[in-house]
Amino acid sequence: MKTTRVGIIGVGSIALAAHLPSYAARQDVEVVAFADPEVERVSAAAAAFAKETGRPRPCVYGSAEEMLASESLDAVSICTPNTSHVHLALKALDAGVHVLLEKPMATQLDQAQALVDKVTESGKVLMVGMSHRYRDDVAVMKRYVEAGDLGQVYYAKTRILRRRGTPKGWFTDKAVSGGGPLLDIGVHALDVTWWLMGKPEVKSVSGFLYQGIGNDKLDFIQTWKAKAQGNENNEIYTTEDFASAFIRFANGSVLQLEVSWAINGPEDDALQVDLFGAQGGMSLHPLRFYSTAHGVLTSTTPSVGMGPLYQREIDHFLECVHTGAPPCSDVAQGRDVVHMLVAIAASSEQGREITF
Numbered sequence: 426m427k428t429t430r431v432g433i434i435g436v437g438s439i440a441l442a443a444h445l446p447s448y449a450a451r452q453d454v455e456v457v458a459f460a461d462p463e464v465e466r467v468s469a470a471a472a473a474f475a476k477e478t479g480r481p482r483p484c485v486y487g488s489a490e491e492m493l494a495s496e497s498l499d500a501v502s503i504c505t506p507n508t509s510h511v512h513l514a515l516k517a518l519d520a521g522v523h524v525l526l527e528k529p530m531a532t533q534l535d536q537a538q539a540l541v542d543k544v545t546e547s548g549k550v551l552m553v554g555m556s557h558r559y560r561d562d563v564a565v566m567k568r569y570v571e572a573g574d575l576g577q578v579y580y581a582k583t584r585i586l587r588r589r590g591t592p593k594g595w596f597t598d599k600a601v602s603g604g605g606p607l608l609d610i611g612v613h614a615l616d617v618t619w620w621l622m623g624k625p626e627v628k629s630v631s632g633f634l635y636q637g638i639g640n641d642k643l644d645f646i647q648t649w650k651a652k653a654q655g656n657e658n659n660e661i662y663t664t665e666d667f668a669s670a671f672i673r674f675a676n677g678s679v680l681q682l683e684v685s686w687a688i689n690g691p692e693d694d695a696l697q698v699d700l701f702g703a704q705g706g707m708s709l710h711p712l713r714f715y716s717t718a719h720g721v722l723t724s725t726t727p728s729v730g731m732g733p734l735y736q737r738e739i740d741h742f743l744e745c746v747h748t749g750a751p752p753c754s755d756v757a758q759g760r761d762v763v764h765m766l767v768a769i770a771a772s773s774e775q776g777r778e779i780t781f
């Protein structure tokens with residue numbers, strides 16, 4: 426059994442919660458090294474990882490450049506704040522390693538295109554960490570759509586509405602995150618819905634971004650916390666906290682999106698996707714198939730949960746590394762999603778619809 430030698434660039438919340446345990450669950454993977462400027466904290470994480478798993482302690486480097494120059498790696502996970510993604514992915518591809526890149530793949534369209542070009546030139550795998558695509562219940566929705574059970578999907582609605590769920594840390598600093606909930610959670614909602622619809626070509630985008638609530642201080646709020654130092658209490662809050670979009674596709678179908686970190690309305694934190702087709706409809710959370718049979722309306726509940734999505738994501742990435750197969754969430758699709766995201770923000774800023 427060939428061992429895949431993996432490095433992790435950015436050892437913060439998602440690396441520790443999802444990437445590291447999923448790699449550790451595989452006997453054919455060795456997590457060789459960590460690269461992160463917060464060396465002290467990350468060295469403690471490396472020691473804890475070795476103690477908990479009985480695996481060798483990963484070497485800790487203060488930068489990705491040092492790690493890539495010193496270690497002979499097959500692949501890296503990049504789990505750093507958003508605006509650093511493209512730069513680090515280009516470095517990793519230049520060093521000849523495969524890349525699993527956290528979402529959003531990029532915060533600007535020209536950078537996303539540069540990454541597409543580099544992946545083509547390098548021949549390496551770059552998979553975007555669109556983790557919701559790797560859910561069991563989402564895979565079931567995809568099966569229904571592809572089997573034609575919904576007919577033509579002409580309308581889709583997706584949302585993640587947090588009443589108060591602004592992540593603590595760099596996320597609200599636009600210079601580091603590139604944007605607010607649109608890039609943080611909207612990217613998941615948009616990506617998975619567009620993918621389920623069959624990745625239709627975009628015709629036009631209309632968007633509305635707004636900071637309606639911002640950094641209000643309430644008690645007893647549990648929220649995601651960045652491990653990276655700085656902006657711990659969201660002192661810098663230069664992003665939107667709400668975003669919505671209306672996207673028309675060349676095949677005549679439409680997608681509507683709503684996401685928030687904070688909103689004065691009912692909590693609706695789970696990713697919701699509704700697909701409406703001529704023959705049937707389907708909803709995620711709860712998973713339902715809506716149709717008709719024998720002259721009556723029917724609703725079916727497939728008995729499938731979310732499943733271990735991060736493990737499935739890492740397993741799929743490793744399979745692509747081993748076989749050279751293109752990943753489900755590949756770089757070109759990542760670029761197309763970034764195109765929609767930046768167009769939503771541009772439409773909001775310019776107060777007009779953006780035509781593709």
Ligand SMILES: NC(=O)c1ccc[n+]([C@@H]2O[C@H](COP(=O)([O-])OP(=O)(O)OC[C@H]3O[C@@H](n4cnc5c(N)ncnc54)[C@H](O)[C@@H]3O)[C@@H](O)[C@H]2O)c1
Nearest residue numbers: 435436437438439460461463504505507527528651652653
């Ligand atoms: N797929 C998901 O479900 C999911 C969930 C949460 C976060 N994310 C994404 O993961 C990324 C990281 O988010 P997080 O919540 O783990 O943040 P975090 O702040 O907890 O972790 C980021 C880590 O990157 C390090 N870092 C910063 N700049 C670096 C650089 N140039 N080189 C190496 N390391 C660097 C920081 O020190 C920190 O340890 C973000 O892009 C976020 O959107 C994805």
